[in-house]
Amino acid sequence: MTDDGGAERLDAAFRLARSGDRAAFAEWMGMLEIPLRRSLRRWARAVDVEVVVQETYLRMWLIACDPDRVLEGNSASLKFAFRVSRNVALEEMRRCRNVRFVDLETLDNYPEGRVEIDPPDPALSHAIRTCLAKLPAKQQAAIWARVREGRQADRQLAEGLRMKLNTFLQNIVRARRLLRDCLEKRGVRLAEILS
Amino acid sequence: MSDDPKELLIEHAASAFRERDTWGRILPSPAWRDLSPEDRDAAFERQLESRVIERALHPAGLSATARAVLERLKAQ
Numbered sequence: 548m549t550d551d552g553g554a555e556r557l558d559a560a561f562r563l564a565r566s567g568d569r570a571a572f573a574e575w576m577g578m579l580e581i582p583l584r585r586s587l588r589r590w591a592r593a594v595d596v597e598v599v600v601q602e603t604y605l606r607m608w609l610i611a612c613d614p615d616r617v618l619e620g621n622s623a624s625l626k627f628a629f630r631v632s633r634n635v636a637l638e639e640m641r642r643c644r645n646v647r648f649v650d651l652e653t654l655d656n657y658p659e660g661r662v663e664i665d666p667p668d669p670a671l672s673h674a675i676r677t678c679l680a681k682l683p684a685k686q687q688a689a690i691w692a693r694v695r696e697g698r699q700a701d702r703q704l705a706e707g708l709r710m711k712l713n714t715f716l717q718n719i720v721r722a723r724r725l726l727r728d729c730l731e732k733r734g735v736r737l738a739e740i741l742s
Numbered sequence: 743m744s745d746d747p748k749e750l751l752i753e754h755a756a757s758a759f760r761e762r763d764t765w766g767r768i769l770p771s772p773a774w775r776d777l778s779p780e781d782r783d784a785a786f787e788r789q790l791e792s793r794v795i796e797r798a799l800h801p802a803g804l805s806a807t808a809r810a811v812l813e814r815l816k817a818q
Contacts, residue, residue, distance in 0.1 A: 572815075699759055
């Protein structure tokens, strides 16, 4: 099942990325990420899905930059990215020798899943900001560091806040609990957004 | 402060930061490697929740994962 408008926007961004436009590729990644991650849920015990998503994006950039590779048809970039992610997951699983955690035959027969593109939601953004502002100072500092600079190592972020790594992580864990409670009181159920 | 150590491992694995080996290959989080199969399910959900929150708060709707990849592309 696909959201036609979303899939068209996704393919349009990917076509722009083919001219080397990194901003268009960034937009494409932003639109694809949540559906792509959801599609990888069944691999979660065998592979680190974060690795699979990052490697899939890097390979899709190489495909975007290759003039000999043409993706045709509706939702072509989305379907191709899903296929690439599945191959990356299989490679990772074999490399890490984690085959014992999953049944390959079951995975092969698994349906593709949901592929609706989720546009950014200003109401969700507002609710999260409001709830984060209510957190105790150290928890707020830790979770904002992760949100803003999450591509950096936790140890580095913790040092920047003069916290030990464990304290930094504890602050984020506690911040998340309070954030979930606060969002729920405002009628936002994160679990439903993630499912 | 004291929390369940398993919770801290799950949170550590939720980060978008990943080390690379000498060939540039992205490596799984050491915290993720230490998790049981059931806890890896929880880590998956935590990663998803993290990316949804990051995306909601970023002006261009980009998660830390997308920003990490962009940084890598710029470095190439």
